[in-house]
Amino acid sequence: MVSKEFSRDAVAQHTSAGDLWVIIDSRVFDLSSFASLHPGGLAVLLDPEIAGQDATERFFELHRAEVLDRYARLQIGTVQGEQAQIQDHVPGSLSSVPYAEPTWLTPGYHSPYYKEHHHRFRAAVRKFVDEVVFPDAQARERDGGPPSREILDEMARLNITAMRVGPGEHLQGRVLMNGIISVEEAKFTRIHARGYADGLGGGTIIGLPPVINFAPPALRDKIVKDTLSGNKPICLAITEAFAGSDVQGLRCRARRTEDGWIVNGTKKWITNAMWAHYFTVACKADNGEIVILVVERGEGVQTRPIKTNYSSSTAGTAFVTFDNVRVPPGNQLGADQPGLNIILANFNHERWVLTAATIGGQRLIFEECFKWATQRKVFGKALSSQPVIRQKLAAMISRFESCQSWIENITFQMCRMSAKEQARHLAGQMAFLKMHATRASQATAADAVQIFGGQRHNANRNGPNPPYRCCRRRRSVPSTSRRISILTVAIAEDVLGDLGVRQAIRNMPARVRL
């Protein structure tokens, strides 16, 4: 705690007398011993406009606010009678930057969808993400390791993992977020957290629902228990090097034997496969039909990490090989129906999750860009004084606000429709939204790169000053959104749009004429 106060004159005088003091946001820093170590060099600090002066504006043109916290040890006091203006981020709090939060979280707006328990729930989840998940995510992004065991255990204990799979029977009897919401309320609640990283149970979100919906009860209960406790993760293994959107082109084979199945083949780009115990695998049976089997890690199953350009190894993405893997007959999902139906039934929830994440990501990028545009000076004026920059910001806002309104409407429908009704009415809507949101995300990433200019090249991940997060995302976002649009056979954007239109054509009344 720094309690000493100095007049502005005293700061200048100390500097003339040989020390090197500066004022940043009414806080006084003694840089005398740090100056020669300063990553930006000594000369900039000795500049007469900086040394002994108020360097707030110049500082924020080049650094994030958290640099000041990291170097708090250099602060020796505050300016007499002044208070710091730059707000500290309180974990779990809402952003005060315009448009950085959706309207339902912005004072003065109304929403037909969200009730008091949604606000309670959102606040608890965001606090958890800010305090617990965020620091671990930064550390794991740097060292490439999987999410820490403690985080996964805590998510399992709070039943966050269970809630991320969506509403359903698997929530019955569970205490959610230490009781902050009831199971009944959770039926209408979706996590509006800033897009969770793939590594944090992304495989469970997409790999577990087919088990919940189509596995024989005994197998279902065992896997639900194992996965939601965080002990034995699951992943969805559909895509192959040979077959992405073209599910019919799968080459992973399942041969029927007297005592079950024997699986041979490969799977590629399988999220969380590196540490998964269960694999929900789409295979081609001898008769050409698709069957979905739950394979347990064991003899004949191998996973090899894949380096992707959209995430670090934290996602546990892998190339999977199955060599003569024996699978018991009871491990087939939905034995009474074509496997393709099971894959398709999974799509709405999966696309919803991925779309929500990409919309949250766009908003975060915008927040960083907006802050930067107002604090960075060019030709003596804020970047935001340039009409071309304002146009980019306007385009970003229009894109993510349209996505937000659309997803809220679809979510509302999902909460009131049966799975069958969802498949009939929402498959097209969800496909269009996903196409729209991923394209919006790519456009926003491209705009962000332009707004950040040269700063986007900062990639000093190991340095004390984290690079602008949005720049860190600049390489990943275009490919992440692209990937989100094709992920898990959720199909490339054009195919998605086509799927929705074809469904609409099927529903077109025969007697309609111009």
Ligand code: HEM
């Ligand atoms: C409390 C005072 C300060 C601290 C703790 C500090 C710390 C840092 C750190 C950690 C970096 C590395 C940033 C990175 O890795 O991307 C940096 C860069 C830099 N700093 Fe400072 N700094 C301070 C004040 C200033 C001031 C007053 C100026 C004057 C304009 C300045 C100019 C620069 C410049 C030019 C760079 C290089 C930026 C770049 O590579 O884009 N710093 N500073």
